[in-house]
Every structure is written in structure tokens, then in C-alpha cells.
Amino acid sequence: NAGVMQNPRHLVRRRGQEARLRCSPMKGHSHVYWYRQLPEEGLKFMVYLQKENIIDESGMPKERFSAEFPKEGPSILRIQQVVRGDSAAYFCASSPRGRGVTDTEAFFGQGTRLTVV
Amino acid sequence: AQSVTQPDIHITVSEGASLELRCNYSYGATPYLFWYVQSPGQGLQLLLKYFSGDTLVQGIKGFEAEFKRSQSSFNLRKPSVHWSDAAEYFCAVGANTGFQKLVFGTGTRLLVSP
Numbered sequence A: 001n002a003g004v005m006q007n008p009r010h011l012v013r014r015r016g017q018e019a020r021l022r023c024s025p026m027k028g029h030s031h032v033y034w035y036r037q038l039p040e041e042g043l044k045f046m047v048y049l050q051k052e053n054i055i056d057e058s059g060m061p062k063e064r065f066s067a068e069f070p071k072e073g074p075s076i077l078r079i080q081q082v083v084r085g086d087s088a089a090y091f092c093a094s095s096p097r098g099r100g101v102t103d104t105e106a107f108f109g110q111g112t113r114l115t116v117v
Numbered sequence B: 001a002q003s004v005t006q007p008d009i010h011i012t013v014s015e016g017a018s019l020e021l022r023c024n025y026s027y028g029a030t031p032y033l034f035w036y037v038q039s040p041g042q043g044l045q046l047l048l049k050y051f052s053g054d055t056l057v058q059g060i061k062g063f064e065a066e067f068k069r070s071q072s073s074f075n076l077r078k079p080s081v082h083w084s085d086a087a088e089y090f091c092a093v094g095a096n097t098g099f100q101k102l103v104f105g106t107g108t109r110l111l112v113s114p
Helices: none
Strands: A005-007 A010-013 A021-022 A031-037 A042-049 A052-058 A065-068 A075-079 A088-095 A110-116 B003-005 B011-014 B018-023 B023-025 B033-040 B044-052 B056-058 B064-068 B073-077 B087-094 B108-113
Touching: A005 A088, A005 B033, A010 B108, A021 A088, A021 A110, A042 A065, A042 A075, A075 A088, A088 B044, B003 B087, B011 B018, B011 B073, B023 B073, B033 B064, B033 B073, B044 B056, B044 B064, B073 B087
Parallel strands: A010 A110, B011 B108
Antiparallel strands: A005 A021, A021 A075, A031 A042, A031 A088, A042 A052, A065 A075, A088 A110, B003 B023, B018 B073, B033 B044, B033 B087, B056 B064, B064 B073, B087 B108
């Protein structure tokens, strides 16, 4: 059973371009979480999705950022018109169910390192 | 608001020596506490978690952590470090509502010297 797969591992974009980050959850997992780690900071929650639904996007910047988790295919985190401040590591995690942490686990991917030049 | 502090950015330990990584948290309710490890090129892996009960928690790879409510701490320990333990370690706090909104510390990078 493959783990959470994120691609690309490294992404370089020029200011103003779009960045698309992909996350394939573990087999059987229908809950996906995106976190961002800015330099010298801890991981910060961005968005929580189930298949075809955004459950909690309270950590998403109001503009330029969007996320989806379609019925088929990976979850996508999309950043439009990137700026230097978007340079960060973006981590995806998945779990088999959403509520409760005492009897389940979230598995994290390796992250995508986005560099905006 | 919740917060997690890992005061040590880097720690170097000799192979075979004991290890303690510090974690202090601020949380208004009963905390759910986690330690994750990220080896080079890998994703974050859960080492252990604390929800209730025995304050000394055993995890994988020989790690343990002790919850001290009076000190708001959840320090990670290992009696004898192996070279393969070199990695970055993250402490996190959350609620039982799910894995969204875990609050992570900034991480401690462990270096193991021969």
C-alpha cells in the first residue's frame, strides 16, 4: 500500500505564474488535508477536503488559492499568480475518516517545495 | 489560540547517547499531542500520540514521551540514539475533532555524531 504521494517534489515558478500541487491519498482514504510550512515556521493548516467537498478552508488565503478533491483523481492545490511569499513546503495528509484522532492516524506525504523566483 | 514551541532548532547527539527533545504547548482544553518525524526525502511519520491516561507514552523506534500538564510539556525521549534517528522532529497539538487544524511546532533537527 503506497503512502501519500505528492508531486512534484520541487516546483519552481516565476512570479505571476500558476502552481498546481497534486496529492494522491493512501488507498481507501477519503479525507485529505493540506498544510503549508513557511521558512522558519511550523506546518499550518490550510484546507480539509473529502471527495468532491471542501469541509474546512479556514486556513486558506482569501485570494489566489483554491483546492479540490474530485471524485476521481488526486487532490489539487492551486495557487494563481504566485508571489515570492508563496515559497514554502506544502504538505498533504490523508486519513480514512475525518472525526476522531484517538483511533486513527493521518499519513503525510513528502511535501512539495515551491520556489517562486 | 493554540501554539507549540520547540525551543531547540538543532540538536547534536553522539550515537548511543540519550536524547530529549523539548515541546511546550498552549491549549485551552485537554490537548491531544503528537510527535512526528521527517527523515530526509520522506513524509512525516507519526512516532507517538497522547490523548489521556498514562502520561508516559511509548512510540515506535524506541521513542517515548511524557505529558506533564503542570509544565505544559510533552518532551520526546530516547535512551540510546542511532545514526538512523537523524531527522527533523515535529511536535503538534490538536483536538479530537480530526486532523485538520493540528498546530505544529517549528521542528527540531537532530544530528547524530559518530
